[in-house]
Amino acid sequence: MACSKLFLSCLLVQLTFLFLVPEVAHGQGLKVGFYQKACPNAEAIVKGVIHEVMSVAPSLSGPLLRMHFHDCFVRGCEGSVLLNSPTNQAEKNAIPNQSLRGFQTIDRVKTALEKACPGIVSCADILALVARDMVVATGGFSYDVETGRRDGNVSIMNEALNDLIPPTANITTLKADFAKRGLSVKDLVVLSGGHTIGTSHCSSFSNRVYNFTGKGDADPTLDSNYIARLKLRCKPNDQTTLVEMDPGSVRTFDVKYFDLIPKRRGLFTSDSALLDDSETKAYIDLQIKTGGSTFFKDFGESMVNMGRIGVLTGTAGEVRKVCSKVN
Numbered sequence: 001m002a003c004s005k006l007f008l009s010c011l012l013v014q015l016t017f018l019f020l021v022p023e024v025a026h027g028q029g030l031k032v033g034f035y036q037k038a039c040p041n042a043e044a045i046v047k048g049v050i051h052e053v054m055s056v057a058p059s060l061s062g063p064l065l066r067m068h069f070h071d072c073f074v075r076g077c078e079g080s081v082l083l084n085s086p087t088n089q090a091e092k093n094a095i096p097n098q099s100l101r102g103f104q105t106i107d108r109v110k111t112a113l114e115k116a117c118p119g120i121v122s123c124a125d126i127l128a129l130v131a132r133d134m135v136v137a138t139g140g141f142s143y144d145v146e147t148g149r150r151d152g153n154v155s156i157m158n159e160a161l162n163d164l165i166p167p168t169a170n171i172t173t174l175k176a177d178f179a180k181r182g183l184s185v186k187d188l189v190v191l192s193g194g195h196t197i198g199t200s201h202c203s204s205f206s207n208r209v210y211n212f213t214g215k216g217d218a219d220p221t222l223d224s225n226y227i228a229r230l231k232l233r234c235k236p237n238d239q240t241t242l243v244e245m246d247p248g249s250v251r252t253f254d255v256k257y258f259d260l261i262p263k264r265r266g267l268f269t270s271d272s273a274l275l276d277d278s279e280t281k282a283y284i285d286l287q288i289k290t291g292g293s294t295f296f297k298d299f300g301e302s303m304v305n306m307g308r309i310g311v312l313t314g315t316a317g318e319v320r321k322v323c324s325k326v327n
C-alpha cells in the first residue's frame, strides 16, 4: 500500500489490519487480560486456590492440565466437559473421561471467583487459567493466557467418544485430528509433551503389553524391558492401577518425556507415533540434544493455540454461575 499522501490515516489502516486480522482469524475476540476491568484479581484468585490445592493434592496437576485439552477438543474450549447430565449422557460420562479428575477443584475456583465478581469469569476460561497454573506449579514456564471465552450449554457423550483422540492413534490420525482444529504438526509434538506430568490407567495401554494384534502378543515397537516392567505393574484387564507416564518425574514439568520416545518407552501408541513423522521426530531429537532449549516456551505458545479452538466470545453462549450446570 502506498502511504505517501494521507500518511497517518493510511498508517492507521495498516496498523488496524496488523492487529485485527490475526485476531479475527484465530483469537476470535480473546485477549490477554480480558478481565482486567471487570474482575482485576481474577487470575490471582485462580492462582491462590490452585496454590492451596497443590499443597494438599499435588497429584491433581496432571488431571487439571488434561481437562483443558479434553474441553477444547470436543466442541471447542467452552466448558462443556464440566457439565453434568441428569441422565449421564454428557461428555464427562464418556469412557475416555472416566479418568478425568479435579472437577471439585474447578468448583472451588469458581466459588472463589463468584464471591469476588459474580457472573463475570467463564468456566471455559477457568480451565485455561488452571491449566497454565498447573504448568507453572510443576516447574514449567509461565505464559500469558488469552481470556474472554464464554460457556456453551451443550455436552454430548457421543461427541467425546468420537472427538477425543484414542491412545491407539497413529501419526496420520494424530496430524489430521490436530489440523482439523487449526493446530500444526509442531503443536502436536509440543503438546504431547504434556505427558511429562501425570499418570495413566493400565487400561489405556494394556493392548500394547498383552494383546497387540489379538494373538496375546506385545507391541514390537515397545522396548521389551519396559514391557516387562509394565506387566509387573498391570495385570491383564486391570481397570484401576495408575502408571507414571514419565517415570520418576511425574510431577515435574521437564523434557524427559522426549527422552523416552526414541528409547521406545513412550507409553501410548500416540506417543511412539511421534517417531513416524520427520518433523515431529526432528523436534524430539532437537529437544534431547539441547536439553529442551525451546520446549518450555513452545509449550505456552501451543497451549494458547489450543485455547483458541472453537471458542464462544462476545454475546455467544453465557457465563455459567455453576460450572456443572447451564444457567
Ligand code: HEM
Pocket: 061, 062, 063, 065, 066, 069, 099, 165, 166, 167, 168, 169, 174, 191, 192, 194, 195, 197, 198, 199, 200, 201, 202, 203, 204, 268, 270
Ligand atoms: C495427542 C493426543 C493425545 C492422546 C491420544 C492422549 C491420551 C492420553 C491418555 C490415554 C491418558 C491417560 C488417561 C488415563 O488412563 O488415566 C492421558 C493422560 C494425560 N494427558 Fe494426554 N493425550 C493426548 C494429548 C494431550 C495433550 C494435548 C495434553 C495437554 C497439553 C495432554 C495431557 C495429559 C496429561 C497431563 C495426562 C495425565 C492425566 C492424569 O494424571 O490423570 N494429553 N492422555
Ligand SMILES: *[C@@H]1O[C@H](CO)[C@@H](O)[C@H](O)[C@H]1NC(C)=O
Pocket: 169, 170, 171, 172, 173
Ligand atoms: C491410521 O489409523 C487409521 C484409523 O484407525 C487407519 O484408517 C489408517 O489406515 C492408519 N494409517 C496407517 C498408515 O497405519
Ligand SMILES: *[C@@H]1O[C@H](CO)[C@@H](O)[C@H](O)[C@H]1NC(C)=O
Pocket: 210, 211, 213, 214, 215, 216
Ligand atoms: C486377545 O484379543 C483377541 C481378539 O480381540 C481375543 O479373542 C482374545 O481373547 C484376547 N486374548 C487375551 C489374552 O486377552
Ligand SMILES: *[C@@H]1O[C@H](CO)[C@@H](O)[C@H](O)[C@H]1NC(C)=O
Pocket: 153, 316, 317, 318, 326
Ligand atoms: C443454549 O444457548 C443458545 C445460545 O447460545 C440458546 O439459543 C439456547 O436456548 C440455549 N439452550 C439452553 C438449554 O439453555
Ligand SMILES: CC(=O)N[C@H]1CO[C@H](CO)[C@@H](O)[C@@H]1O
Pocket: 092, 093, 094, 095, 097, 098, 099, 100
Ligand atoms: C467424572 C465422570 O463423570 N466420570 C464418568 C466417566 O464415564 C464413566 C462411564 O463411561 C462413568 O462411570 C464415570 O462416572
